[in-house]
Amino acid sequence: MDESTNGSGWMSPGAFHRAPDVSDWRVTGTGPQAVFTATSLAHAAELVAPIVAAAERLELLPDIDLRPEGIVVRVPYRDAAGIPAAAADFAAAVSRAAAERGLTPDPSRAQxxxxxxxxxxxxxxxxxxxxxxxxxxxxxxxxxxxxxxxxxxxxxxxxxxxxxxxxxxxxxxxxxxxxxxxxxxxxxxxxxxxxxxxxxxxxxxxxxxxxxxxxxxxxxxxx
The missing domain is CATH 3.10.180.10 (2,3-Dihydroxybiphenyl 1,2-Dioxygenase, domain 1)
Incomplete structure (x- = not known):
């Protein structure tokens, strides 16, 4: 596997977890995901624009599940090659944006x-x-x-x-x-x-x- 975290290529779950600033994230059967709890639907929705900006910058297609309890962000597997190498940079960017907005990561709820x-x-x-x-x-x-x-x-x-x-x-x-x-x-x-x-x-x-x-x-x- 290509363990780079920039540009093209793929990475394993182990390589993803060795990347910096991804401690909020876990890899499940559908790919990396993070759960951030929120105080309201509007609070959770504050993370949508930063997610979209990071996705467009890194050319990824994440899934966003927005609920009053919080927001789930996933980088779904789209083929059998593995996790896109850019997913690690994306995950770090989303986690930084969540922290800035007071959204709390809860990795135990990823599944x-x-x-x-x-x-x-x-x-x-x-x-x-x-x-x-x-x-x-x-x-x-x-x-x-x-x-x-x-x-x-x-x-x-x-x-x-x-x-x-x-x-x-x-x-x-x-x-x-x-x-x-x-x-x-x-x-x-x-x-x-x-x-x-x-x-x-x-x-x-x-x-x-x-x-x-x-x-x-x-x-x-x-x-």
Whole structure:
């Protein structure tokens, strides 16, 4: 990976986190994101113009989710190459602007949700889900909401049902420093640990009625 933080090129999550002034940000399954809390909708909206200015200067296309509670800023993955190298400079600029406006970073609230749709090896269910949900193909095996509002879908073949697990489960991508707390909370709420052999990259949990949820932290640390 190109670890530069200026100009063209791509970087890994590890390289992104080694860049200066990005401590407010975490990398989830859809790319780098930051959450800044606010006192009102108008307060949160003060960050929109600086975000747009930084995006235009660095030629990035971020997503902005504006709410009365705060603002979520994302640099979404738009292809499989990785995180745009300019994302680190963008993240630093947004964090500076947020601090100047009294918006408080809350990295613990960064997350993205995906749905892992398992299919038998002779089935191809992706066209059905794309049509039913109004999604678009993403790569060779996934699908995504064209406005990036809904969860991404991943389609992977299986040869049979896994014991004690549903065939479809949620992937919850959280910051690496929040993953174990999220796992503990889910277990305390009645969940069951199905598999921790891949921890701390991810933990596989099951609800009391055996619906699967993977708590994943690897997207925040991958190099």
């Amino acid at each position: 993205s949700i995906g749905i892992y749709v398992a299919e038998h090896s002779r089935a191809d269910v992706r066209p059905f889900f794309i049509a039913a949900l109004g999604y678009e193909p993403l790569g060779d095996t996934d699908a995504a909401d064209p406005l990036r509002c809904g969860p991404q879908l991943a389609f992977n073949p299986i040869t049979g049902d896994s014991p004690s697990r549903g065939r479809t489960h949620f992937d919850v991508f959280v910051p690496a420093d929040q993953a174990e707390a999220r796992v503990d909370a889910a277990l305390a709420a009645g969940g069951r640990l199905a598999d921790d052999s891949h921890a701390p990259a991810w933990w596989s949990l099951a609800s009391p009625d055996n619906h699967g949820v993977d708590i994943a932290a690897w997207t925040d640390t991958f190099d």
